[in-house]
Amino acid sequence: MAVDLPKRAYSGAIREIVVGKGDKSFCVGGETAYPFYTFEGKIPNPPKFGLDILDIEPEGWAGALLEVYGDSVKNPVTWAKKCVELGADMVQLTLQGTDPNDKNLGADHAVLVAKQVSEAIDVPLAIWGTANAEKDVEVLRPIAEELSDRRLLIGPVIEENHKQLGAACLAYKHVAIASSPIDINLAKQLNVLLSNLGVTDENILIDPTVGGLGYGLEYTYSVMERARMAALTQQDDKLQFPIYCNLGIEVWKTKEAKLPDSEMNLGEHKQRGVLMEAITTSSLLASGADILIVRHPDTMKLGKQLVAEMLAG
Amino acid sequence: MGLTGIQIFQMLPKTNCKECGVPTCLAFAMNLAAGKVELSACPYVSDEAKQKLAAESAPPIRTVEIGTGAGAFKVGGETVLFRHEKTFFNPTGLAVLTSDDEPEDSVAGKLKRFNEFAWDRVGLTLQADAVAVRSKSGDAAKFKALAEKVKAETNRGIILMTEDAQMMAEGVAACHDRKPLLYAATPDNAEEMVKLAKEHKLPLCAKAGDLEALAALVEKLTGAGVQDLVIDPGSRQIGRVLHDQIHIREAAVQKKFKPFGFPTIVLPFEMTDSFQMETVYASMALCKYAGVVVLSDFQGHNLFNLLLQRLNIYTDPQRPMKTEQKIYEINNPGPESPILCTTNFSLTYFIVSGEIENSRVPSYLAVMDTEGLSVLTAWSAGKFVGDLLGEFINKTGIKDKLKKRNVIVPGYAAVIMGDLEEELGSDWEVRVGPREASNIPSYLKENYS
Numbered sequence: 001m002a003v004d005l006p007k008r009a010y011s012g013a014i015r016e017i018v019v020g021k022g023d024k025s026f027c028v029g030g031e032t033a034y035p036f037y038t039f040e041g042k043i044p045n046p047p048k049f050g051l052d053i054l055d056i057e058p059e060g061w062a063g064a065l066l067e068v069y070g071d072s073v074k075n076p077v078t079w080a081k082k083c084v085e086l087g088a089d090m091v092q093l094t095l096q097g098t099d100p101n102d103k104n105l106g107a108d109h110a111v112l113v114a115k116q117v118s119e120a121i122d123v124p125l126a127i128w129g130t131a132n133a134e135k136d137v138e139v140l141r142p143i144a145e146e147l148s149d150r151r152l153l154i155g156p157v158i159e160e161n162h163k164q165l166g167a168a169c170l171a172y173k174h175v176a177i178a179s180s181p182i183d184i185n186l187a188k189q190l191n192v193l194l195s196n197l198g199v200t201d202e203n204i205l206i207d208p209t210v211g212g213l214g215y216g217l218e219y220t221y222s223v224m225e226r227a228r229m230a231a232l233t234q235q236d237d238k239l240q241f242p243i244y245c246n247l248g249i250e251v252w253k254t255k256e257a258k259l260p261d262s263e264m265n266l267g268e269h270k271q272r273g274v275l276m277e278a279i280t281t282s283s284l285l286a287s288g289a290d291i292l293i294v295r296h297p298d299t300m301k302l303g304k305q306l307v308a309e310m311l312a313g
Numbered sequence: 314m315g316l317t318g319i320q321i322f323q324m325l326p327k328t329n330c331k332e333c334g335v336p337t338c339l340a341f342a343m344n345l346a347a348g349k350v351e352l353s354a355c356p357y358v359s360d361e362a363k364q365k366l367a368a369e370s371a372p373p374i375r376t377v378e379i380g381t382g383a384g385a386f387k388v389g390g391e392t393v394l395f396r397h398e399k400t401f402f403n404p405t406g407l408a409v410l411t412s413d414d415e416p417e418d419s420v421a422g423k424l425k426r427f428n429e430f431a432w433d434r435v436g437l438t439l440q441a442d443a444v445a446v447r448s449k450s451g452d453a454a455k456f457k458a459l460a461e462k463v464k465a466e467t468n469r470g471i472i473l474m475t476e477d478a479q480m481m482a483e484g485v486a487a488c489h490d491r492k493p494l495l496y497a498a499t500p501d502n503a504e505e506m507v508k509l510a511k512e513h514k515l516p517l518c519a520k521a522g523d524l525e526a527l528a529a530l531v532e533k534l535t536g537a538g539v540q541d542l543v544i545d546p547g548s549r550q551i552g553r554v555l556h557d558q559i560h561i562r563e564a565a566v567q568k569k570f571k572p573f574g575f576p577t578i579v580l581p582f583e584m585t586d587s588f589q590m591e592t593v594y595a596s597m598a599l600c601k602y603a604g605v606v607v608l609s610d611f612q613g614h615n616l617f618n619l620l621l622q623r624l625n626i627y628t629d630p631q632r633p634m635k636t637e638q639k640i641y642e643i644n645n646p647g648p649e650s651p652i653l654c655t656t657n658f659s660l661t662y663f664i665v666s667g668e669i670e671n672s673r674v675p676s677y678l679a680v681m682d683t684e685g686l687s688v689l690t691a692w693s694a695g696k697f698v699g700d701l702l703g704e705f706i707n708k709t710g711i712k713d714k715l716k717k718r719n720v721i722v723p724g725y726a727a728v729i730m731g732d733l734e735e736e737l738g739s740d741w742e743v744r745v746g747p748r749e750a751s752n753i754p755s756y757l758k759e760n761y762s
Contacts, residue, residue, distance in 0.1 A: 001525055001532060001572070002525065003525055003528050003560075003570070003572075004568060005524075005560050005563065006563045006564060006567040006568055036552070036555055037559065038552075038556075039556055039560075101752045101755045101756075102755055211660070213618060214434075214621040214624070214625065214663070215663055215664060216660045217625045218396070218626060219660075221396075221625070221626070222395075222397040222630055225395050225397060226395075229395070253667070255667050255670050256617070262613070264613075265429065265430055265432070265613045265617075266617050267612040267614030268612070269614075271588075271589065271612070271615075272613070272617070272618065274589065275589060275592050275615055275618045276618050276621075278592070278593050278596070279592070279619065279621075279622050282593050282596045282597045282600070283600055283622060283625075283626070286597060286600040286601060287600075305590065306551065306590075306594075306597065309552055310551055310552045310555060310597075311552065312552050313551065313553045313555060313556055
């Protein structure tokens with residue numbers, strides 16, 4: 001029996017953004033259809049996966065993570081190399097040590113670690129601050145300058161510091177990760193502000209702010225779906241950017257990811273954390289993620305397999 | 314659904330009797346068109362109008378109930394493609410597979426976990442919905458025995474899985490009074506399966522090799538008088554599955570294509586041997602429209618996470634999730650422990666309580682009912698203010714348990730400090746905590762450990 005399937009008319013496309021430099025650089029974005037709707041349009045660049053490392057030895061991390069990385073977590077350079085060996089498309093260096101509410105390490109430390117990590121790996125590198133507007137300017141700006149040949153991804157660029165960080169990205173040719181608090185209008189507004197500043201369209205990614213599984217995932221999910229809708233069917237050119245999801249940190253800080261085996265009937269802790277991260281990943285893929293930063297390499301493997309199979313469908 | 318307020322108004326009594334709660338029939342018609350009220354609120358509407366309106370407002374996807382009594386669950390009844398357009402209504406049913414050639418202890422373990430696994434979250438109980446009983450041995454007695462066992466040991470839904478109609482009859486004999494879902498009618502066995510489904514008024518799955526064959530099969534089954542259908546386009550490759558699920562939902566919702574106006578079933582257990590990958594497939598099916606998902610096994614680590622995802626995806630985006638108003642004890646607090654305050658928006662509660670747990674500092678968390686608003690919104694709406702918060706804390710009687718009486722307000726609501734001090738009295742110390750929950754652990758460690 002003939003089936004008359006509806007066909008959506010798309011009027012826009014997501015911009016293609018080049019991440020990193022050299023042989024291992026890659027393109028994200030370029031979609032002309034909703035996530036994995038390959039029957040309606042093109043998904044030219046499969047979503048990419050990055051692993052998240054810290055500038056200092058992690059404290060209070062789940063055993064499942066510490067076990068897989070072993071001693072490498074004691075040194076960001078070894079850790080970053082390990083991530084590349086594990087097959088990461090890119091690495092995100094989170095500057096946990098610079099958190100003013102914690103160790104409050106300074107720019108010298110941050111620049112040194114970023115430089116060492118950058119020299120040790122050839123895959124694209126993202127540098128992620130602590131979302132403290134002033135402190136992030138203090139540490140991210142000198143990193144942008146020092147690594148001006150690297151085409152880094154720099155974030156989170158938030159409304160409060162978009163001028164300083166936007167200018168740094170502009171001056172040293174990096175990509176700004178424009179981060180807004182789970183709100184499509186604020187996401188758009190920040191992109192407008194960055195444009196006004198002179199940051200060009202090929203240098204912006206959207207971070208919608210990720211709520212992990214059970215911790216606000218539904219908000220991120222719907223903001224991303226709405227952003228894609230506006231971008232692809234309503235010609236909203238200030239939302240036509242690839243989406244960057246920094247989800248590992250959100251998943252692995254939850255109580256559920258850290259509980260020991262069998263506590264609350266929640267099964268094996270190793271699998272539980274990975275599956276929490278993997279389900280967050282698949283949900284974000286379904287709603288439009290282009291780059292996903294996770295913490296467990298098994299999540300990355302599952303995610304990559306899912307992406308490959310979904311695009312083969 | 315398709316009718317405008319004016320069209321509905323034409324069918325109403327136009328007496329403006331006000332008994333429905335609004336002043337005019339026109340206002341009622343407008344509310345009805347917007348889906349804000351039920352037609353049953355009008356005591357005088359004619360039967361003819363009722364029928365017409367019911368037909369117009371029937372969801373484009375039929376609601377199908379599986380099981381009986383308190384253990385029953387509904388699937389389908391969906392009206393939109395994206396959750397933000399309204400909401401998704403009936404959460405994907407999660408089922409665990411058992412087979413009649415499976416070792417007894419394996420089945421016993423699955424049934425035990427199925428019965429035991431239940432988690433409370435935001436006042437809801439998260440649990441799975443059904444046990445699937447599959448004929449694999451080819452032995453009708455074994456199939457029947459397994460169906461009887463599942464019926465005896467569980468009280469939620471049952472899915473009988475065999476394409477052999479004679480075999481299915483054995484399963485139906487064992488548990489038809491529990492209203493099992495029959496999986497599946499195919500183009501080859503449709504007549505016999507229809508007979509079984511009709512005899513006991515059971516929901517039936519239609520399974521075909523592709524979308525066109527599925528549409529033809531559904532026509533055949535509905536033509537033969539079976540309306541409670543669950544449909545399976547037969548795809549088992551995740552990309553293909555996703556496309557089929559999308560096509561089915563869109564054809565039903567946007568084109569009102571009747572053969573696809575039914576909930577779907579997805580079988581990740583047939584798609585991979587990897588437990589983790591199976592869970593990932595299930596999670597994708599959960600996002601994109603599956604009515605029922607059958608997995609090879611439930612463990613705490615896959616089921617809990619899938620239930621959380623289901624809760625997230627199926628939460629009504631227009632209605633904030635709320636947590637119970639009370640003082641929560643975290644990390645075994647004592648008389649010296651501080652009280653942190655926040656609102657009862659469930660996300661706020663989860664995040665704040667999680668960060669307090671992370672700090673390992675014994676604390677109380679006073680969660681005030683703000684109708685599910687977050688801190689800043691509740692404060693600007695006048696629902697999270699000093700005198701109300703003070704009144705709440707006083708009423709709980711927590712004061713008598715404490716020696717130190719420190720209360721910490723969220724950094725974003727620092728302005729409520731004065732009123733709170735006044736309300737609580739001088740034997741309390743009110744402090745301003747961090748603005749962001751992520752800074753709670755360092756704040757507590759610094760000040761209270």
